[in-house]
Amino acid sequence: MSKNTVNIIIDGVEIEAQEGQTILQAADDAGVYIPRLCYLKGLIPGGHCRVCTVKVNGRPASSCTFPVSEGLVIENDTEELTTLRRTVVEMLFAEGNHVCPACEASGNCELQAMAYRLGMLAVTLPFLRKPRELDATHPDVFIDRDRCILCGRCARASEAEGKRVFGFEGRGINKRIAVDGEHGLKETDLKAADRAARACPTGCLRLKRIGWKVPVGQRQYDTTPIGSDIEQKQPVG
Amino acid sequence: MAKTAKNGKRKIVINPVTRVEGHGKVTIVMDENNNVEQARFHIIEFRGFERFVQGRFYWEAPVMVQRLCGICPVSHHLAGAKATDMIVGVDKIPVTAEKMRRLMHYGQTYQSHALHFFHLASPDLLFGFDAPVEKRNVIGVIEAHPEVAKKAVLMRKFGQEVIKATGGKKVHPTGAIPGGINKNLSLEERDALKKDADTMVEWAVEALELCKKITKGNLEFLLNFGSFESNHVSIVREDGCMDLYDGKLRAIDAQGKKIFDMIEPLEYADYLGEEVRPWSYMKFPHIRSLGKEKGWYRVGPLSRVNCCDFIDTELAEKARQEFMALTNGKPVHASMAYHWARVIELLHAAEKIRELLDDPDLQGTELVAQGTKREKGVAWIEAPRGTLFHHYEINTETDQITLANLIVSTTSNNEPMNRAVQVIADQHLKGKGESEITEGLLNHIEVGIRAYDPCLSCATHALGKMRLHVELVDAAGHLLDEKFRG
Numbered sequence: 001m002s003k004n005t006v007n008i009i010i011d012g013v014e015i016e017a018q019e020g021q022t023i024l025q026a027a028d029d030a031g032v033y034i035p036r037l038c039y040l041k042g043l044i045p046g047g048h049c050r051v052c053t054v055k056v057n058g059r060p061a062s063s064c065t066f067p068v069s070e071g072l073v074i075e076n077d078t079e080e081l082t083t084l085r086r087t088v089v090e091m092l093f094a095e096g097n098h099v100c101p102a103c104e105a106s107g108n109c110e111l112q113a114m115a116y117r118l119g120m121l122a123v124t125l126p127f128l129r130k131p132r133e134l135d136a137t138h139p140d141v142f143i144d145r146d147r148c149i150l151c152g153r154c155a156r157a158s159e160a161e162g163k164r165v166f167g168f169e170g171r172g173i174n175k176r177i178a179v180d181g182e183h184g185l186k187e188t189d190l191k192a193a194d195r196a197a198r199a200c201p202t203g204c205l206r207l208k209r210i211g212w213k214v215p216v217g218q219r220q221y222d223t224t225p226i227g228s229d230i231e232q233k234q235p236v237g
Numbered sequence: 238m239a240k241t242a243k244n245g246k247r248k249i250v251i252n253p254v255t256r257v258e259g260h261g262k263v264t265i266v267m268d269e270n271n272n273v274e275q276a277r278f279h280i281i282e283f284r285g286f287e288r289f290v291q292g293r294f295y296w297e298a299p300v301m302v303q304r305l306c307g308i309c310p311v312s313h314h315l316a317g318a319k320a321t322d323m324i325v326g327v328d329k330i331p332v333t334a335e336k337m338r339r340l341m342h343y344g345q346t347y348q349s350h351a352l353h354f355f356h357l358a359s360p361d362l363l364f365g366f367d368a369p370v371e372k373r374n375v376i377g378v379i380e381a382h383p384e385v386a387k388k389a390v391l392m393r394k395f396g397q398e399v400i401k402a403t404g405g406k407k408v409h410p411t412g413a414i415p416g417g418i419n420k421n422l423s424l425e426e427r428d429a430l431k432k433d434a435d436t437m438v439e440w441a442v443e444a445l446e447l448c449k450k451i452t453k454g455n456l457e458f459l460l461n462f463g464s465f466e467s468n469h470v471s472i473v474r475e476d477g478c479m480d481l482y483d484g485k486l487r488a489i490d491a492q493g494k495k496i497f498d499m500i501e502p503l504e505y506a507d508y509l510g511e512e513v514r515p516w517s518y519m520k521f522p523h524i525r526s527l528g529k530e531k532g533w534y535r536v537g538p539l540s541r542v543n544c545c546d547f548i549d550t551e552l553a554e555k556a557r558q559e560f561m562a563l564t565n566g567k568p569v570h571a572s573m574a575y576h577w578a579r580v581i582e583l584l585h586a587a588e589k590i591r592e593l594l595d596d597p598d599l600q601g602t603e604l605v606a607q608g609t610k611r612e613k614g615v616a617w618i619e620a621p622r623g624t625l626f627h628h629y630e631i632n633t634e635t636d637q638i639t640l641a642n643l644i645v646s647t648t649s650n651n652e653p654m655n656r657a658v659q660v661i662a663d664q665h666l667k668g669k670g671e672s673e674i675t676e677g678l679l680n681h682i683e684v685g686i687r688a689y690d691p692c693l694s695c696a697t698h699a700l701g702k703m704r705l706h707v708e709l710v711d712a713a714g715h716l717l718d719e720k721f722r723g
Contacts, residue, residue, distance in 0.1 A: 101409065102301040134292060136635035142294070208636055211296035213605075215412065215420040216405030 006070040010054075011077050023063035023074060024052055033227035034076050035085050035117065037092075037110055037201055038151035039064040043160060046152045049092075051085050051114065060084075086118040094125040097132060097146035098202075104211045105203030107219030111149055112202075113226035132176070137184035140192035140208050147204040148177050154205050158196035165190045177204075246274065249666075251679050263682055265662050273666060276659040278651075278686060287641045295324050295614075295631045295638055296415050302627070302643070303409055308352070308692055310409045311345035311400055312620030315482070316627040318413035319616030323502075324631055325415040326608025333601030334417035339482045340593045341403035341410060342618070343586040346481055347437070348396025349621035350538075350583040353690045354444060355389030358576055361684045362451045373680070385447070388440050395430075395437050399590060402426040417605035427594055434591040438552070441584040445556055448580045452573070460563070462664070463572035463657040463685035466491035467533065468524060469540035470649065472619050475499070477546030479557075479585065481619040487544050488524055488534060493568045496524060502615040505626055511644065519651045522644055533652035536623025537689060538578035543568040550592070553585035572657045572688040579690070582621075622646035622690050647691045657685040 004019045010032050017026030022045060027034050038049040045064040052063045055075040063074075075081065092098075092111060100106045132145035154177065155166040165188045169178040181187025190197060192207055200206065216222065251263040266275045286305050293301060299317035303310035315338055322330055330338075360373045363382065371377070379386040397407040402422060404410020412418050452459055470488045474480040486500035486508070497508055512521040512529050523532030534540075542561070548554040560577055563569055569578075593599065615628045623646030630640040665681050 102297065102304060104297065104300075134637075136294070136637050139634075142636075208294070209296060209415075211294075212300060212411040212414050213419055216410075218420075 006068055008068050008070075008072040008074060010074045017068040019068070021068050023054060023056070023061075023066045023068055023072070026068050027063065027076070028230050028233075031231055031233040032076065033230045034063050035114060035227065036064060037089075037114060037149065038153060040153045040157070040199055040201075043153065043156045043199075046156060048150065048152055050088050053081065053084060053088075055081065082118055086115075086120050089115050089118055090120055090123055090125055092149045093120075093123045094127050095130075096149060097127075097129065099146075103147065103203040105147070105206065107216055107222050108214070109203060109221075110201035110226060113221035116221070117225045117227060128173075130173075135179065135184045137186035138188075138190065138208075139186070141185060141190060141197050141205065142208055143177070143179070143185060143205050144203060145176060147202045149202055149204075150175060150177065151201060152177075153199040153201065154196045157199040158190070158194070161194055161196060163189055163194070163196065165194075165196055247271075249679070251682060263658055263686070265658070265666065265682075267666065271666075273659065273662040276655065276662045276682075278654045278658050287643055290629075290638055290641045292637050294636050295321050295629060296636075298627075298629055298638060298641070299413055299415075300409075300411050302641075305643075305645075306692060307408060309345055309349050309621050311341055311404070312618055312625050313627070314404070314410055315342055315413055316616050316618040316620075316625050317629075318415065319483070319618065320614035320627040320629050321415035322417075323614035323616065324611055324629065326611055327416040327606045328608070330417045330606050331601070331603040332598050333421055334413075334604055334606075335482075336593060336596060336598050337403050337418040337420075337422065338413055340422070340590065340599065341400055341412060342482050343589045343593070344396045344399025344403065346396075346621050347399070347441075347583060347586040347590065348393045350579050350586065351389055351392035351396065351444070353621070354448070354576065354580055354583065355385065355392075357690070358687055359385070359389075361680070361687065362448075362576065366681050366684050370680075388443070392437060392440055395433055399430060402430060414605065416607060419604065421601055421604065422599040424600065427599065430590070431594045434587075434594055438584070438587040438591055441580070441587040442552060445580045445584055448577050449559075452577055459573040460571040462681075463661045463688070464570050465572075465653075465656050465660050466570050467535050467653060467656070468496060468527070469543045469568060470524075470534045470536050471541040471544040471624055472617060473545050479541055479545035479548045481541075481582070481586070483618070486617065486624070489544055489568060491568060491570065493543070493566075496526065502617055502626075503613075505615060505617070505628070505644075509644065511648075519648050520644075521651055522649050523652075534649065535653045536646050536649040537575060538582050538621075539569060539575045540623065541619060542578040542581060548581075548585055550585050550588035552588055553581050556581045556584060572685055575688040575690070620646050622692055623649055645692070647689070650689045650691060654686055654689050654691060657689070658682055661685040 005016050006019055007014055008017050008026060010027055015026065015030040015032070024034050024036060024039060034052050034054060036052040038046045039052060047062045047065040050062060053060050054063045056066055057073050089111065093115065098111070100112055103109070106112060134145065135143040150168070152168065155168065158165040165180050167178055168175055170176050179185050179188050197205065197207060246269065247267045249265040249267065262279050264277050264279065265273060268274045286302055290298060290301055298321055299314050302317050303313040305313055318338070355378070356375050359378055360375060364373045364377060400410050401407045404412035412420060468488055468490050470486065472480060472484040473487050474484045486505065487498045488496040490496055500508055508525055509522050510525045512523065514521055521533065523529050524534055525532065542557055548557050560569065560581060610633050612633055613630045617624055617626045625646055626644040628642040629638050631638050661682050
């Protein structure tokens with residue numbers, strides 16, 4: 001063991017992690033997939049969605065924000081945690097207005113892919129069916145808040161780019177993604193090329209006029225489940 | 238169910254009408270002398286697509302609006318795509334895109350017509366309208382004619398495999414996009430379809446022979462059954478050839494004389510009007526120049542065969558000529574002739590699929606054309622059940638749809654179906670007492686409606702303030718209460 005590494009145990013398997021990494025980052029490097037939605041590589045972790053919840057020494061914690069330390073014992077791929085994650089995903093479906101059959105993100109959507117991976121067959125919770133706003137004012141980008149899961153990836157990506165186009169407003173059930181412009185996205189300095197415009201895990205924040213250009217059958221999660229890229233990785237070291 | 242009101246009138250209700258796509262009911266009011274006073278086919282579904290597509294983006298229309306239907310969504314998908322071609326400023330899509338879309342459409346026509354002929358209509362035709370209800374259904378067909386039933390399933394499967402290969406999915410495809418298509422046909426996909434293409438033509442010929450045998454065996458009855466004269470509307474190619482995917486609009490009168498011809502999609506509203514009536518969720522389209530009363534018309538297989546000058550595939554053209562000989566080349570008006578016309582088209586679709594699969598253009602790589610955005614897009618297509626119109630207008634700054642108007646085939650056939658019900662009720666119920674109204678007799682009415690292969694979910698796509706008539710009837714059929722809204 002070098003000076004800067006620590007050993008942690010995930011589901012009984014010892015892996016080596018770099019000091020300063022989060023559990024999720026260390027697991028990624030070792031080819032162990034921990035489900036997540038609000039985490040996006042390269043951005044500061046948000047800890048919003050709780051899909052990446054693991055048990056650390058017996059206590060639940062979000063793996064995207066929990067730093068590694070020597071000897072941590074982590075549970076990840078267990079029935080209990082899968083059930084918990086599936087329930088979280090189901091709550092996201094019940095809270096928003098997600099209509100996969102008519103959504104252009106279908107097949108490329110992380111929320112949908114996560115539901116499949118976690119074995120969510122149907123939404124059993126009552127749908128809230130709250131009306132949400134569509135912002136079509138920007139020439140190249142739209143926000144369909146029906147499909148927002150409040151992951152904040154757009155906000156963090158925009159901040160990292162020094163623009164702060166997006167932010168949260170409201171509390172609790174009234175929380176929504178807001179933009180830095182009184183009359184919508186067209187008044188912000190968002191550009192289609194910005195990472196923020198491409199950071200959304202669902203069909204909420206999307207480039208216009210793309211639609212179904214990529215055929216069904218050739219979309220990201222059409223043939224392999226979400227997380228396969230990480231699981232196929234060779235462990236580091 | 239029959240019930241007698243205080244004034245001596247009797248009302249007969251058939252609810253639900255079975256073996257049609259969707260939910261509808263029929264009411265027949267008979268006067269004290271047992272003459273049919275009024276007969277109506279009510280569509281009791283409610284959809285509302287024209288309204289809720291407003292505010293959505295134009296490129297979503299082809300995928301979103303096809304959810305109107307699970308039977309011929311491809312028609313809505315392609316009509317929507319064609320309308321959005323116009324919106325993105327493309328007047329001619331690349332040849333590969335057009336042929337891929339055509340292949341998808343013929344696959345759709347093939348599976349839909351096979352479904353209707355074998356699963357919905359054949360029980361009546363094979364067993365007779367009066368046959369016991371336990372036998373007169375698709376299970377009865379499977380038991381009595383297992384080979385026919387098996388082929389019917391495989392024909393549908395083939396059509397759906399064509400849709401999947403061209404549109405990505407078997408039921409609700411997403412292949413057609415504004416300006417073109419999102420994939421070509423791989424050699425692997427082509428070869429998988431090609432190996433069955435000849436068989437599908439053969440089976441379509443068998444279906445035609447079966448239909449002809451049944452029809453000719455009872456020709457006089459079937460040609461009179463629910464028959465009435467009407468105008469007919471369909472798309473035809475510029476040279477008058479049958480074209481299910483694209484062309485100009487033609488209307489003919491009962492004698493076959495052209496009312497209008499070679500109309501462009503953008504002109505549709507100048508020639509066709511739509512009327513709303515209080516007792517149905519459907520609209521009533523009509524030919525403007527003839528007015529609301531006389532301007533109603535029929536669409537669908539019968540109208541297409543009546544309207545076109547010829548068919549450009551060999552076997553189907555031969556079948557068309559034999560069919561038109563029935564009336565010496567004049568339009569055929571019998572409701573039951575829809576079945577024969579439908580299997581002619583089934584054969585045409587199979588021949589077209591076989592022809593297209595040999596076309597190397599399907600492996601082309603130029604898939605999408607581009608143009609300058611426009612505010613309005615109108616397109617039509619010959620859906621299995623008849624001419625389908627899609628009309629969208631958009632805000633060119635935000636790309637959102639501001640208006641959508643759809644005229645769906647079953648909507649056009651609305652008045653004709655009411656006429657058919659009226660004629661059949663007249664033919665078979667007139668002067669007969671309540672005790673003689675048998676299941677078989679009432680099924681005659683349903684048989685007449687079924688000939689039009691109505692798709693009720695498609696037909697009730699509009700949204701507006703509807704009047705509603707609710708009846709409360711006890712188990713014995715007595716009218717306890719009724720309320721009107723609107």
